[in-house]
Amino acid sequence: MITFSSTHLIYLIEAARWTLLLSVLAFIGGGAFGLVLALGRVSQHKWLRWISAAYIQIIQGTPLLVVLFLAYFGLSILGLDIPPIVAAGLSLTLYTSAFLGEIWRGCILSVPKTQWEASNCIGLSRLQQYRYVILPQAARIAIPPTVGFMVQIIKNTSITSIIGFVELARAGQIVNNSTFEPFITFVFVAIIYFAMCYPLSLASRHFERKLNVGK
Amino acid sequence: MISYTFDFSFLLDTWPAFLRGAWQTILLAGASIAIGFVVALVCAIIRSGKSKLASGLVGAYVEVIRNTPLLVQIFIVYFGLPSLGLRLSAETAAVIALVINTGAYGSEIIRAGIESIAKGQIEAAECLGLNKLQIYWHIVLIPAVERVYPALSSQFVLLMLSSSITSQISAQELTAEANMIQSETFRSFEVYLIVAAVYLALSVLFRVVLWAIGEVAFVRRRKLRT
Amino acid sequence: MSVNEAAGTRPRNEAVPGAESIIVVDNVSKSFGPLQVLHGVSLTIERGTMVAIVGRSGSGKSTLLRCMNALEEINGGTIQVCGNKVSMGDRPSVKRLRTDVGMVFQSYNLFPHLTVLRNITLALTVVQKKARAEADKIARDVLALVGLADKAEAFPEQLSGGQAQRVAIARSLALSPKVLLFDEVTSALDPELTGEVLKVMEDLARQGMTMVLVTHEMAFARRLADIVVFMHQGKVWEAGPPAEIFADPKTPELRQFLSSGL
Numbered sequence: 157m158i159t160f161s162s163t164h165l166i167y168l169i170e171a172a173r174w175t176l177l178l179s180v181l182a183f184i185g186g187g188a189f190g191l192v193l194a195l196g197r198v199s200q201h202k203w204l205r206w207i208s209a210a211y212i213q214i215i216q217g218t219p220l221l222v223v224l225f226l227a228y229f230g231l232s233i234l235g236l237d238i239p240p241i242v243a244a245g246l247s248l249t250l251y252t253s254a255f256l257g258e259i260w261r262g263c264i265l266s267v268p269k270t271q272w273e274a275s276n277c278i279g280l281s282r283l284q285q286y287r288y289v290i291l292p293q294a295a296r297i298a299i300p301p302t303v304g305f306m307v308q309i310i311k312n313t314s315i316t317s318i319i320g321f322v323e324l325a326r327a328g329q330i331v332n333n334s335t336f337e338p339f340i341t342f343v344f345v346a347i348i349y350f351a352m353c354y355p356l357s358l359a360s361r362h363f364e365r366k367l368n369v370g371k
Numbered sequence: 372m373i374s375y376t377f378d379f380s381f382l383l384d385t386w387p388a389f390l391r392g393a394w395q396t397i398l399l400a401g402a403s404i405a406i407g408f409v410v411a412l413v414c415a416i417i418r419s420g421k422s423k424l425a426s427g428l429v430g431a432y433v434e435v436i437r438n439t440p441l442l443v444q445i446f447i448v449y450f451g452l453p454s455l456g457l458r459l460s461a462e463t464a465a466v467i468a469l470v471i472n473t474g475a476y477g478s479e480i481i482r483a484g485i486e487s488i489a490k491g492q493i494e495a496a497e498c499l500g501l502n503k504l505q506i507y508w509h510i511v512l513i514p515a516v517e518r519v520y521p522a523l524s525s526q527f528v529l530l531m532l533s534s535s536i537t538s539q540i541s542a543q544e545l546t547a548e549a550n551m552i553q554s555e556t557f558r559s560f561e562v563y564l565i566v567a568a569v570y571l572a573l574s575v576l577f578r579v580v581l582w583a584i585g586e587v588a589f590v591r592r593r594k595l596r597t
Numbered sequence: 598m599s600v601n602e603a604a605g606t607r608p609r610n611e612a613v614p615g616a617e618s619i620i621v622v623d624n625v626s627k628s629f630g631p632l633q634v635l636h637g638v639s640l641t642i643e644r645g646t647m648v649a650i651v652g653r654s655g656s657g658k659s660t661l662l663r664c665m666n667a668l669e670e671i672n673g674g675t676i677q678v679c680g681n682k683v684s685m686g687d688r689p690s691v692k693r694l695r696t697d698v699g700m701v702f703q704s705y706n707l708f709p710h711l712t713v714l715r716n717i718t719l720a721l722t723v724v725q726k727k728a729r730a731e732a733d734k735i736a737r738d739v740l741a742l743v744g745l746a747d748k749a750e751a752f753p754e755q756l757s758g759g760q761a762q763r764v765a766i767a768r769s770l771a772l773s774p775k776v777l778l779f780d781e782v783t784s785a786l787d788p789e790l791t792g793e794v795l796k797v798m799e800d801l802a803r804q805g806m807t808m809v810l811v812t813h814e815m816a817f818a819r820r821l822a823d824i825v826v827f828m829h830q831g832k833v834w835e836a837g838p839p840a841e842i843f844a845d846p847k848t849p850e851l852r853q854f855l856s857s858g859l
Contacts, residue, residue, distance in 0.1 A: 222563055222570060497695070500725075
């Protein structure tokens with residue numbers, strides 16, 4: 157049994173870099189797909205709306221852990237020997253896309269109907285309406301909840317420890333297995349997560365206030 | 372690419388295990404929701420109250436919970452507390468961690484409801500002679516909870532889904548059962564597809580039950596619809 | 598006073614020697630931070646009279662009303678209600694005041710989650726500790742008084758503005774207060790709805806209720822008030838019977854106020 161020392165702390169902090177990397181991947185992938193879903197949800201085509209809605213409902217009604225397992229075992233079915241990070245990235249992307257899609261749909265719908273009417277009247281096509289009038293405004297509205305959801309993404313990466321991906325939570329388990337000091341170990345793990353998440357929470361609230369002042 | 376034949380035959384033997392797991396999840400989540408609601412209520416009241424110290428402490432608790440993962444919180448409760456001398460069963464630790472978690476999120480939701488009650492209401496109640504306690508109960512708290520009930524319900528459904536994480540400390544619930552079945556049958560993908568479907572069904576179940584509770588408790592919503 | 602005006606004047610309660618002063622405001626001052634809103638205001642409300650307080654926005658009239666009802670702390674002077682000195686720091690005095698004084702607000706402030714009936718019975722059961730059956734009866738009676746007996750089971754959001762305000766009056770009336778305060782109760786209503794509220798207030802006045810109103814309804818005040826108080830810059834600028842105030846304004850400020858049609 158080894159006592160918890162600064163070496164362990166450094167190990168944890170280094171693992172946190174993987175947490176951040178995975179979060180960024182999830183945000184980029186989930187964001188791209190989420191945008192597609194959001195646009196699908198507000199599309200004029202009924203089948204697009206239906207498919208996007210179905211996807212979002214299903215993902216939101218499934219625990220992230222189960223999505224993770226499905227991605228992990230689903231990929232292994234394909235017979236490929238895939239490192240855990242791929243399954244981790246895939247599952248987080250799928251999960252994130254559903255939530256971001258729903259958030260961004262709300263933001264698109266928050267843009268006043270009069271904006272649609274005005275841009276229509278000056279002759280813009282639907283695509284142009286989105287590009288020049290609606291999405292820029294929706295994006296501004298979307299900043300606070302999106303930044304807020306980034307906190308969720310970072311926390312969600314902890315799940316991937318279960319399939320063996322060595323990010324912060326898994327690193328904590330590894331350290332605990334060698335020091336047998338779970339309280340200190342996991343409290344430090346919590347502190348590092350807090351250090352990553354709290355600034356984003358504050359930023360989200362800051363943007364929210366700014367947005368409301370401008371209204 | 373190997374072609375994969377889906378094989379759900381394991382269901383014939385294992386479906387009782389799925390049901391058992393679902394029931395355990397219902398119990399686990401149900402208990403956590405009930406207790407968590409009370410914790411959230413108390414915290415929201417403290418946060419909206421006069422004592423800056425108490426409000427600050429609760430605020431700190433909420434921030435810590437909201438900025439750390441549930442998995443780590445569970446580890447601290449289940450593995451960490453024994454090293455301080457407190458030994459817990461997996462289910463107890465699971466409930467404690469879930470209650471602490473949902474108490475934080477729920478308190479923010481209820482607090483928003485409390486702060487949305489117009490000052491004019493409180494003033495009118497004062498003028499009618501109601502004392503502070505009566506005003507808080509009749510005019511602030513009950514309407515606040517009614518107002519945020521949909522958001523609160525969503526939070527509780529989320530809690531039920533998050534309970535799947537407790538499988539990691541071997542608490543008895545649905546995901547744990549699925550893990551066992553998967554390790555025995557090796558039809559991993561199918562097993563988790565079934566589990567996903569069961570969780571979806573549970574989501575619907577919890578939503579319906581919570582909605583029904585809301586209808587019974589908040590008479591106004593029911594009456595306004597007729 | 599013309600014959601028509603005399604005919605329209607409501608019968609005054611015979612002034613009894615030593616008539617009871619329900620509210621006595623003595624040299625009251627009030628500031629919000631650096632801004633002084635009331636400068637040494639003195640006013641007496643006699644039992645059975647209707648006092649209308651008029652003036653521009655910012656003249657301090659609503660603040661004065663709220664001070665009378667212990668909703669604002671005064672910084673100088675005294676307020677007596679039914680013979681008892683009232684101060685917000687003295688909780689028992691405020692508690693006593695609440696049983697004597699009722700108030701109706703511009704935004705009605707009905708409790709949206711309760712039915713009309715329950716809005717009225719809430720204080721009856723919870724404060725006056727009446728039995729539910731008795732409270733229900735009182736509530737229904739007072740609802741009938743304001744002409745809304747059929748709305749007992751409705752919710753506030755189902756009512757029009759005029760109906761909601763009448764329920765608010767009924768709610769305060771049910772507690773049998775000695776005086777009713779009205780804070781611009783028709784200002785938020787559409788013009789066609791003010792009539793029904795003013796009628797209820799007129800009925801109350803004819804039945805001898807002591808009433809203090811902050812109002813912009815000049816015709817109403819002229820016809821029914823016993824005393825009209827014109828406030829300007831936080832002071833009582835002029836006060837007297839409507840005949841004097843409206844027909845014979847003594848100060849340029851009052852003349853300007855009357856001519857501006859406010």
